[in-house]
Amino acid sequence: MDKQELEFTKMVREYRKTIYTVCYFFSDNPTEVDDLFQEVLISLWKSFAKFRGDCSPKTWIWQVSLNTCCNIDRSNKKRVPTIPLVIDKDVLSDSDEVGQQIKMLYNRINKLELFDRAIILLWLESMSYDDIAAIVGISTSAVTSRLFRIKEQLKSMSNN
Amino acid sequence: MAQKDNELLELEELKTAYNLMDKRLDGQEIVSDEQLRKVMERRLTGVRSTVKGYIIGINLIAAPFAAVWFYLEDRLTTDNIIGLSVLWIASLLFGYFFLKRTGRTNYADYDMTTVCAQDAKYHKLLKWYIYATALYWMAFAFIGAMFDLISSGRFSWAHLIIWLVLFAMVAAVCIGGFKLGHLIARSGPVDPMTGEHKTPKWIYVVGIVLLLILIGFRLLRILTT
Numbered sequence: 001m002d003k004q005e006l007e008f009t010k011m012v013r014e015y016r017k018t019i020y021t022v023c024y025f026f027s028d029n030p031t032e033v034d035d036l037f038q039e040v041l042i043s044l045w046k047s048f049a050k051f052r053g054d055c056s057p058k059t060w061i062w063q064v065s066l067n068t069c070c071n072i073d074r075s076n077k078k079r080v081p082t083i084p085l086v087i088d089k090d091v092l093s094d095s096d097e098v099g100q101q102i103k104m105l106y107n108r109i110n111k112l113e114l115f116d117r118a119i120i121l122l123w124l125e126s127m128s129y130d131d132i133a134a135i136v137g138i139s140t141s142a143v144t145s146r147l148f149r150i151k152e153q154l155k156s157m158s159n160n
Numbered sequence: 161m162a163q164k165d166n167e168l169l170e171l172e173e174l175k176t177a178y179n180l181m182d183k184r185l186d187g188q189e190i191v192s193d194e195q196l197r198k199v200m201e202r203r204l205t206g207v208r209s210t211v212k213g214y215i216i217g218i219n220l221i222a223a224p225f226a227a228v229w230f231y232l233e234d235r236l237t238t239d240n241i242i243g244l245s246v247l248w249i250a251s252l253l254f255g256y257f258f259l260k261r262t263g264r265t266n267y268a269d270y271d272m273t274t275v276c277a278q279d280a281k282y283h284k285l286l287k288w289y290i291y292a293t294a295l296y297w298m299a300f301a302f303i304g305a306m307f308d309l310i311s312s313g314r315f316s317w318a319h320l321i322i323w324l325v326l327f328a329m330v331a332a333v334c335i336g337g338f339k340l341g342h343l344i345a346r347s348g349p350v351d352p353m354t355g356e357h358k359t360p361k362w363i364y365v366v367g368i369v370l371l372l373i374l375i376g377f378r379l380l381r382i383l384t385t
Contacts, residue, residue, distance in 0.1 A: 005276035009196050016190040017182065041191070041199045083195040091184050098180050105177035124178040151171060158170045 008048045012041065015061045018125075019044075020085070022062070024092070025109050025117055026069035034082045036069055043068040055134070062125075063135045066118040108157050116150045123147055197267040200279050207286050208262050215255035218293065223248045232382050239307055243300045247293075254289055258282075302327055341367075 012019070023036035043064050051060055094103040109117055115136070122132040129147075133140045223244050230236040230244075262282055267275050305323060309315040341363060 005200070005279055006273070009272055009276070012191055012196065017185045017188075020185060020188075020190050021181065037191075038195065038199070041195065042202050045199045045203065083192065083198050085195070086189040086192045088188060091188060092181065098184065101173075101177040102181045102184070105174055105181070108174070124175055126175075154174065155170055 004049065008045060011048075011057055011061070012044065015058065018058070018061055019065050020087070022065040022069055022121065025106065025121055026114070028110075034085050036072065037085055038082050039072055040065045040068045059131065059135060062122065066121075066135065070114045070118060108154055111157060112150065112153065116146070116153075119143065119146055120150050120154070123150075193272050194268070196272060197270075197275055200275050201267050203279060204262060204265065204267070204282060207282050208259060211255055211258050211286060211289070214289070214293070215251060218251045219248055219255075223251075229378070232379075235304075235308070237307075240304060243304065247296055247300070250296075251293065258285065258289075298327075298331060 019037060019040050020033070023033045023040060027033045027036055044061065047064060051057075055063075092099060092102050094100045109120060112120060118136055119132060122135060127135075129140050129143045132147075133143045136143070138146070227236065227241075227244055230240050265278060265282075267278070270278065302323075306315075306320075309319055309323075344360065344363060
């Protein structure tokens, strides 16, 4: 058991970027990222004991993070007190060109529906359509058509 | 063609922005020990509430229920009273010390390795408590039945063998039923809020109905004899 808990902390540290990215794109404002991050950690921790390695840790982390962020009750006031994340506050600020590009990406993705956000994030992560289908729980053909529609939506955003 | 190229370029732009973000996050610590501790504490809260549930279940429901049962069956003998009291006191003591100890544990005081070790220890303790209680109940039922046979003068080796076989069968059915219930519970969809499987409500309904049938039959027997 000891080993399992240590493995969990190791895994969280290894995939912290993935968890953060999901929380970042699913948050309505920067202060919500901390809350979401903690909720995802709790979900991961609770289900870690049942993770038997049927899929890769990366897939599992994506799956739990996306599920949590998609289904979280944002109006729920009974939250655990949140601990702020250890992250350089300026890292994603729009003060420079890179920051502005990230902000543009955030603004576009944030306009999508929650489920579509999940799919496009997996696509941006360069996952195969089969992997995306396995993570979000729909068929590969549904992923293809859905992605087509999302891309159209994103393109129309850039035209506006 | 030019429009198509433009569109592809825009999607590529999104990918580039995503990769830039990924690069910017490189080297960022993001998650702290303090945060991981807070998350680990959540399970301790869960373990504490499970222990409270068992304490209430055993001390306030199961043991008094068994006592009333023995009384109705006219079997509230000294050894049965002692047996139930031992269970009652042991369970109360375990609950008291466990809750006191875990209530005092402040995860913020320790390093991550100690937090992991503490969490594992409490989790293991809860597991052993469940196993010990189940074993105690089985031994209690078996010894009680043997005493009944001896005191009524009906004891024989054939009786003992029949009892052992019956006991093994009942134990196998109980363990099998428990395992099956656990498997069915695990087959439910994952609750995204907790990351755990949602237990289908009908399992609780089936469990309660089975319990009521059992109680009904026994009460009927008691009332008609």
